[in-house]
Amino acid sequence: MDDTPDHNTEPPVAAPPRRSRRKSGGTTLRDVAKLAGVAPITASRALNTPNAVSDAILERVRAAVEQTGYVPNMLAGGLASRKSRLVAAVIPTISGNVFLEMVQALTASLAASGYQLMLGQSGYEDSREDELLEAIIGRRPDGVVLTGIMRSPQGRQRLLTSGIPVVETWDLTPDPIDMLIGFSHEKVGEEVARYLHARGKRRVATLSANDQRAMRRMKAFSEAAIELGMARPGETEVPGWVVPAPTNVGLGRSGLRELLARHPDIDALFCSSDMVALGVLTEAQAQGIAVPDQLAVVGLGDLSFARDLQPALTTVRIDGATIGSTAARFIVDRSQEREVRDGIIDIGFSIIERDSA
Amino acid sequence: MDDTPDHNTEPPVAAPPRRSRRKSGGTTLRDVAKLAGVAPITASRALNTPNAVSDAILERVRAAVEQTGYVPNMLAGGLASRKSRLVAAVIPTISGNVFLEMVQALTASLAASGYQLMLGQSGYEDSREDELLEAIIGRRPDGVVLTGIMRSPQGRQRLLTSGIPVVETWDLTPDPIDMLIGFSHEKVGEEVARYLHARGKRRVATLSANDQRAMRRMKAFSEAAIELGMARPGETEVPGWVVPAPTNVGLGRSGLRELLARHPDIDALFCSSDMVALGVLTEAQAQGIAVPDQLAVVGLGDLSFARDLQPALTTVRIDGATIGSTAARFIVDRSQEREVRDGIIDIGFSIIERDSA
């Protein structure tokens, strides 16, 4: 509170040698407005809602922008409007290749609506996911796309209270945080088991990464296989080999060797990713094992190379592109206060029958 | 220009029923400060420069943060401090797999320093790159990582005047915008030609994506091959086949077929990516062509699967992880006003000799 003497009859003085922050030097909306001879807000409108402005002014503002090379500061805009036009995505890792299609579609769809993607990699560990979350929420993104279900209660809570639209993907849950685009990993396992059973395979096995979702697929696969009678007497589960995520071709090759050493009689193998499956195919070829007759191979992901392998890889297709573009649409709609109907969807999967099984 | 009557002797009234913007409802630094019984700036210091604050206050602020679940708004912080802690990366496409390692390393290294990555895909077209740029600069990132050299003069200019640290990667140029981490595509072509020549191959060919850098590698390869005497009389260049980027396995398979139809006698093939090379290997196997004896195959990228193929793929290794982590370091250093020495480096490449050539 200033102790201005009460006999001061003038409006508060503007004088006290005021400090001033260094101006960035960059062109601001103010500069543009001044040049165009309008108020800053009018220039703002000319850029953001051109219809709300007369043609003459629109023209002048555009010219001023052109002349100055003005680029709006979205940090400032975002702070004022509470719309950052940023969307964060959390994926376990980009190098597994399984999520590429989704990220690709997400980036593209968002860009088409003027949004940018912030990428975070959690590395299959729930702990890092939690850390990432704080960094993400701090940027006040207009949406968050999660790969998988957010398990950690703190994470859920944080996201919930942040009010940011959330899309969980790549899995199903009865109580999503917000929106959801996924499929049932259990069903995948069951269907693949049925698929192999129908093709006469009776001695099936699994080769899986040790991540949550892959393990659930394999468990369901094993249970369905047992149920279908594809088990030796006394066996309660199907032979399996687990490798660390993210998977790669080498793990597929060594995995097959390990499996064969323990169970030389297996006639079909469900792999947790196409990369592992490629490894299995490669090792089988190297060992002179006939695919699919001697050993049927099923992958997951339908990566771009799957159809072009020799033999062409039978695999479970997850439509990552649809997951990505739908997630983008959900978030853009939400962030523009449009209602999102059917924000919880099971996009399913399909077994693409090719030559390896 | 208010027309306040000049007989007004009172200080401007504070009264007029003032509108107020809806508060976000979220916890702000102010709330935390109030709870801790300190000024906002002190709370700010407790969080950002803990050393500048007494232990007692530090404790109280931390408790208040804990209690309220406060998450700093980095948009606001970035606006005030001119540090967004965001770094933008522009890559042609994520789906080609060649840049994955770099993106992976970039994300990880940045995250370790508290920075986040914004991903933009330009799609191998310079035009989209220009568009992206505006969106990027608008967010005032603390750095921009470009894949390849920025060709467009407007783009260069924009970046230059923006004052944002820029790292161009994956290529060399005498006049980079700012920092540079790359290698010579011409040298790659030459070295591969020499490599094949030394292994007795005399009828070499190329299978390349139509992107700028790949084409330059192939051109240099062809010229070196000619120079080395690996040409039929009158030939001015080596046989080649061009496919659209991004490459995939299918293009490799069909590419080999096309090449063989036109030049049945080729004995070595330099592919512009490991994905294409995998396609070539697959097609060769399908056709019963012996690799490397009948046909040597060299890829580029040393993707994770290269070593595990059968035959293991001889390829040109580009250390994407180093590109990514170095770029991250450069940008973090710069953004913290630390000097970056040797900001222009040629990281080279190496030919990884395996079984396919």
Place this chain on the structure above:
DNA sequence: ATGAAAGCGCTAACAG
């Protein structure tokens, strides 16, 4: 070591 004031560059709210 702590605080008051003044913005960063923009847009929401209200008024004409």
Place this chain on the structure above:
DNA sequence: CTGTTAGCGCTTTCAT
């Protein structure tokens, strides 16, 4: 359709 004003939530600058 255009303008005024008051912030968005934080940090800088200056002062103590």
